[in-house]
Amino acid sequence: MKSIDQFKDLAEYALAQAQKKDCEYAEVRLESDIKDTIAFINGEMQLGNLPMDLTTDAFTRKLGLNVRLIANGGMGMSVTNQMNKKNIRQSVERAYKIAKSSGNKRKKPIKLSEEETQEAKWQSKYKINPMDVSLEERIQFIKPFIKIFDEAFPIEFIHIFVLMTEQRDTYFINNEGTKLTGHVPRVAFIPIIIGIKSGGKNEQMMSTYATSGGWDKLLSWNIYETVKTKVDTLIKIVTKAKRGPKEEVDIILGPEVSGIISHENCGHPSEADRILGREGSQAGESYLREHDIGYKIGNECVNVYEDPTIQDSYGFYLYDDEGVKASRRELIKNGIFNERLHNRETASMFNTQSNAAARAIAYDREPIVRMANTYFAPGDYSLEEMVEDIKLGVYMKSFTEWNIDDKRLESKYTGQEAYLIKNGEITDTLIVKPALEISSPGLFGSIDAQGKPNLLEWQGAFCGKSEPGQGCPVWTGGVPIRLRNIRLV
Structure with missing residues (x-):
């Protein structure tokens, strides 16, 4: 596949064509996306479409140009993967006509926030690009995990292993002077x-180990031993787990659980487009629509942050797809709703x-919040300190x-994987599917402790949003958190 460097002159040409129009704003995003997916299902390699909602094709190559304009108070977008001047002129013209037409129908013109002009070449840090690793080496990486199941176990297993490698290269320019080249x-x-236990009882376990830190970063994690431990734990859950307490208890949520909560109960409702109702007929709206910045949503110890700049993270970037420099966002700070997630x-x-x-996940998608x-x-607590004064509780790992x-x-x-806590200790007793049913304010208002920095853990994930869908790479995570006086169902 050709490098985007070969087409930067066409991106510049597209911007020049847009600037000939009476546009209030113009931007061009040239983008290349390369993705490979290998899967083994019960030891058999799968190439082509996978029987799961993880990806589309085994090997995809996409390169194209996205043009967005604001004219007459309306926004227009057009894309093309035909990289020649004729098609690019036509694409600019389409975007312009859409902008003018939509502007005629708008009650209020679209405005963008004023931002600093940026010029930079940026990328994630890595030693080995995953796309440079041979197909055979990727297959050999997976095979030891399959051999785990050669052993005789007291229950049956279905096992699927998926390895996804990708590379995103972007060149972003606008009529304000921003010029950015990105590589991740x-x-x-x-x-x-x-x-699966005879009689029909079953349990599924899924993890995502994901990074922008290169193939070398993935290899540095002890994933094989972690998966072996999870298999042993899964057997115990299926064969030995017991019913949990019915009365009110204190619970500790591990980083995997606190991570999904930070994403779902805080991150999504903090998205400004959801708050404004744009996602209402698609992914939904937000309970924070009723509240302004400064709304007290939780106890003072509660802090939930959002940070694209974390090195090695799956959601890493230094500049977004509108050319704005990234930094940490403090969504909840000391229990207060502190910041929304915004585009321009x-x-x-x-x-x-x-x-x-x-x-945006590709050249043919619009950048959204x-x-x-x-x-x-x-926070300030070790796991032992969080547990020590709990007489009866559950540790939901x-x-x-x-x-x-x-x-x-x-x-x-x-x-x-959830354990009974009794008299200040996490016991070996596994609890069957304890369920936390709670409102977002109720959840944040029940937290009275967050774990120390050495307890911080991350999980990869694919965040879904928009129509057409945009499955976006992210990390979720954090530290263990403690909730008081909770009745599990």
Whole structure:
């Protein structure tokens, strides 16, 4: 596949054509996306379409140009993968006509927040680009995980191992003078293991080990031993787990659970486009629509942050897809709703600055308000300190399922690896699927402790949003959190 460097002159040409129009704003995003997916299902290699909602084709190559214009107060977007001047002129003309037409129908013109002009070449840090690793080497990486299941176990297993490698290269320019070149390779390894006991009882475990830090970063994690341990735990869950306490208890949620909560109960409702109702007929709205910045949503110890700039993270970027420089966003600070996630349009509507939350997954998708890496920030407690005064409780280390309403208000998280806490100690007693059903304010208001920095952990994920869908790479995570006086179902 050709490098985007060969087509930068055409991106410049597209911007020059746009500037000949009576546009209030013009931007061009040249983008190349390369993605490979290998999967083994019960030891058999799968190439082509996979029987799961993880990806489309085994090997995809996309390169094209996205033009967005504001004219007559309306916005128009057009894309092309025909990289010649004739098609680019036509694409600019389409975007212009759409902008003019939509402007005629708008009650208020689209405005963008004023942002600093940027010029930079940026990339994630890595030693080995995952796309440079041979297909054979990638296959050999997966095979030891398959051999785990050569052993005789007391239950049956279905096992799926997916390895996804990708590279995203972008060249972004606009009529304000911003010029950015970005390069981010990513790799994700996804084990999916289903344990089945005779009689029909079963449990599924899925993890995503994902990074922008290169193939070398993935290899540095002890994933094989972690997966072996999870298989042993899955057997115990299926064969030995017991019913949990019915009375009110204190619970500790591990980083896997606190991570999905930070993403679903805080990150999504903090997206300004959801708050404004744009996602109402698609992914939903937000309970924060009723509240302004400064709303007290939780106890003073509660801090939930969002940070695209974390090195090695799956959601890593230094500049968003509108050319705005990224930094940490403090969504909840000391229990207070502190910051929304913005692109330039929503920032203008709230009379503030963009915090670089505009992301697109390919050249033929519009940049929309997205998360990157969302997490419960470290606090002051060790795990032992969080447990020591709990007479009766549950330590929910991981989850098996979750759901949440379309305003992100009422939610349910069902534990998978969950242990009984008794008299200040985490016991070996596994609890069968303890379920936390709680509102978002109720959840944040029940937290009274967040773990120390050494307890911080991350999980890769694919955040879904928009129509057509944009499955976006992210990290979720954080530290363990403690909730008081909770009745599990």
